[in-house]
Amino acid sequence: MxxxxxxxxxxxxxPIPPSVNRALLQPMVGHRDRQVSERIKKLIPRLRPLFGTEKNDVLIVAGSGTSGLEAAAVNLTQEGEEVLVLVTGAFGDRFRKILEAYRLTVHAVETEWGEPVDPEQVKKALNSHPGVKVVFATHSETSTGVLNPIDQIAHVVHEHSDALIAVDGVSSIGGAEMRMDEWKIDLVVTGSQKALMLPPGLAFLAVSEKAWTKISNNPRPRFYLDLLKYKKSLGEDTVPFTPAVSHLFALDQSLSLIEEEGxxxxxxxxxxxxxxxxxxxxxxxxxxxxxxxxxxxxxxxxxxxxxxxxxxxxxxxxxxxxxxxxxxxxxxxxxxxxxxxxxxxxxxxxxxxxxxxxxxxxxxxxxxxxxxxxxxxxxxxxx
The missing domain is CATH 3.90.1150.10 (Aspartate Aminotransferase, domain 1)
Known part of the structure; x- marks a missing residue:
């Protein structure tokens, strides 16, 4: 061979498409260069359709998908709050471990690996724990190949609680349908190295207005993963910390490929x-x-x-x-x-x-x- x-x-x-690889090889420029800001300004509205949102902010973080999950945890919760996590495999379990690390009161709905979450289980958990403030769910569970019925789960969450719902879409965004606005999802995370056809190194977070309200009033200390910093920088067509500049060039091209296909x-x-x-x-x-x-x-x-x-x-x-x-x-x-x-x-x-x-x-x-x-x-x- x-x-x-x-x-x-x-x-x-x-695998990375040849045209995306070529985009990665563009000459390096300063991360505060005007052309980087112009690129970021154009990238955000092109990312929104992947999440199924017309209005929500999409943030770009230099980090892995796990950094996006941790950002969701640290920004949406206060220490000691009750949260519910849906575990259908290794990455649902990783979400749980992140939440436990931030000293939350973590309740879990667990299934046998290979089985999806039954929305009725979520309903029972919310009725048993009415103090739950955020539900954390995995869309495509990469470790088992399960696609959880996020639309039905979100419906149950909104019908039986005032909790926010945050979704790990790392291996689904760009490959499976996500209707953030229609399903009323508050935060969705994805990563660059899956269906978006990029190298590892970028996390993307789509954030609803309801989520921003919680984040803005959250006194929990955070720094690099403080999403308020990213929101502020987004208004200036930049990011708060050094971006993965070459990845932005590549993202531009990978989005072009998706747009060309439709x-x-x-x-x-x-x-x-x-x-x-x-x-x-x-x-x-x-x-x-x-x-x-x-x-x-x-x-x-x-x-x-x-x-x-x-x-x-x-x-x-x-x-x-x-x-x-x-x-x-x-x-x-x-x-x-x-x-x-x-x-x-x-x-x-x-x-x-x-x-x-x-x-x-x-x-x-x-x-x-x-x-x-x-x-x-x-x-x-x-x-």
Whole structure:
């Protein structure tokens, strides 16, 4: 196999389009240069459609997606306040750990990993804990491939409490539908290295007016992640601290690619890749972690083999085909493997990795008819 070929099919970081790579190579400029301010001014309204908002501020933070989650926690809460976190996997659990670190009274709704949150569970939790001030939820749970029904969850939150709702959209924004305004979400976080087709290093936060009211009246100390600083700087078309300048150049180009395709077409492509992947894997006789397609993330699929070791299979895929899948996380680390199909990924790529998977499955002793998975995916594509 080609030594310098790497076909990255993990749920982040994801492959970067050539034109975005070229944008990263633009000459460096001063971070307070006028052209950086002009770029930021133009980027914000182009980011809003990804979040499904026409009016809310979108902030750009130089940091990982986790920095955005921590910013949500430290800005929306006061020490000792009651919060509710919805845990459906490793990243929901990370949200919980962030909240606990800030000395909050944390209540949790937990599901078996691979299962979505039932809105009725949220309703019961809110009725049991009427003092909850913020509900923290994960949209696409990257560790399991679950897509939680955020629209239904938000409806329950607004119907049964006055709590704010903050959403981890790190592996969903740009790949799954988010209607922030319509669903009345108060804060949404995402990161650069997933469906947005950028290197790691940027977090984006969309913030509602209701959330700003809470943030503005919050006496909790914070500095780098003080969103009020970012809001003030946004009015001056800048950011409060040194931005990742090259990432802004790249963001400009990645948004152009999404706009050229059309956001709705981009979302349809992700759904198609998810359906092709699931159909192909089922046709190979390998179980999927998320049983119901309606709760399956359009950006990542988790597979839970019952007759071979995920690690051995991933090794064959990597060594023989240069295709990299991800392992599981937490207690699923050695039980599943995960396939990322987001951002710079197309149905052609799905057919490629499904074809290689059939050969790799035979190598690890799983009986599969060559062509069965690819054919099933092709049928989905045809429909």
């Amino acid at each position: 080609l030594k310098d070929q790497l076909i990255l099919r993990i749920p982040g970081p994801t 956001l709705q077409e981009t979302l349809k492509r992700h759904l198609l890749m998810m359906k092709m992947t699931r159909a192909g894997i089922r046709a190979m006789g390998v179980p999927l972690l998320v049983a119901e397609e309606r709760y399956s993330s359009p950006t990542v699929t988790a597979v839970i083999p019952d007759d071979f070791t995920p690690g051995a299979f991933r090794t064959v895929m990597s060594k023989e085909f240069n295709i990299v899948f991800a392992s599981g996380q937490g207690h699923l680390k050695d039980r599943i493997f995960r396939i990322g199909h987001m951002g710079y990924c197309s149905p052609t790529d799905v057919l490629q990795y499904l074809g290689a998977m059939e050969l790799a499955l035979q190598k690890v002793g799983h009986e599969v008819t060559l062509g069965a998975g690819v054919a099933a995916a092709q049928e989905v594509y045809k429909r």
